[in-house]
Amino acid sequence: MKFRFLAPLLALTISACSMVPSEPQAPTPATPVTPAPDTAVSLSAERAARQFVNVVKTVEPVAEAECRARTSGMNCDFNIVVDDRPGQAPNAFQTLDKAGRPVLAFNIPLIATVRNADELAFVMGHEASHHIESHIARQQRNATAGAVILGSIAAITGGGDQIVQSAQEVGATLGARSYSKDFELEADRLGTVITHKAGYDPVRGAAFFTRIADPGNTFLGTHPPNAARIETVRQTAATLK
Template identity: 60%
Template sequence: MRWMSLLGLIAMTGCVEVVEQGQVNRPAPQVSARPVATAPTRAQVEQFISVVQRVEPVAERECRARAPRNNCDFRIVVDDRPGQPPNAYQTLDRTGQPILAFTLPLIAQVRNRDELAFVMGHEAAHHISGHIPRQQQNAAAGAVLLGGLAAITGASQTVVDQAIDIGAGVGARSYSKNFELEADALGTVITHRAGYNPVKGAEFFTQIPDPGNRFLGTHPPNAQRIDTVRRVAAGL
């Protein structure tokens, strides 16, 4: 188990580890519907550290139990690049180690430990559920399908390449909403087992714009996500 030292962040020196932008699972940031502070207070930073210390070991235990072939050594980092929206995401570094990244505005936006723990559990669940490789497989399948259809029609290489790009994008989004709901469900379990209230944590969804049920949207409606959390929590 390893996590970054945030002593520099507490001092607000800006000396924090910045995540590598490699294979990001979340296709688009969840931006707050209200004005958000760009930098967390000292109390919010200490809250972040406290939640990391409780959620990380639980997430790693769930990972080892549910996905023993995965790398379950989570690395939790702060994305301190200027101008970032309130966002959290899961990615992998070049060695395959799972990274859970949080922007400074996100750390400043969450209203309590339950919300922060739920967001953290949700992002850990993306890795445990293997969403990055599954998303890559869907993208590859979409690229092959649409690119192949374009080639069969005798289209030019330029058109075929465009079809491949479009197919990859559609394929990657095909099950994106399902992935989010799966992560909400498992994130609920992780949050609960870390000693936090996942139903209270899911109130975080009331702070972000509702994406609705758009075709090929990346996230399901907020109400559906909250219902998922309540249903899973009721069985714990």
């Protein structure tokens, strides 16, 4: 396991999980507010960094062991990176490098947003689970199948090359999204197991969902409702006690 900063954008296939908090904005003050001293800001950043490093040290070995126990021939050597590109909303994602090694990326706003180590551990376990469950490969297969199906329908009904190409693109999008909600819940379940085995509280960690935008149960949405995810974590955690 290596730990480094992610400077350039990874031009790779990504299994992204949006983690954008939806806390209410504070009202504009009527009078100027004195900024906190720089020392307070740096201490907060230092605590966040220390917490992240500690969680990486405890969760990564558990995720790797779980990966090796549940798969055969899969690269389970997770590379944990910090995405330090500016101007991003809090986010974490799982991807693969050019050699097929699993990469778990966490940007700085997410590292600073989590309220405790349990939340960070759960997010890390969730992202690792996307790799263990082969979600990128499964999503690619679904996208390919969707492109073939809609492209073939367009061709059979007499569509020209442009129409067929457009149909393939739409089919790929629909195919990729067709099981995305199931993938997220699968990652929540296995992420709960990894979080628990690493010594953290997955139910407390899943409280992170109460502070991110709820996608609801939208048609072709990529994420399930937050309530369903929290309940999935609770049910899975109950079996681990």
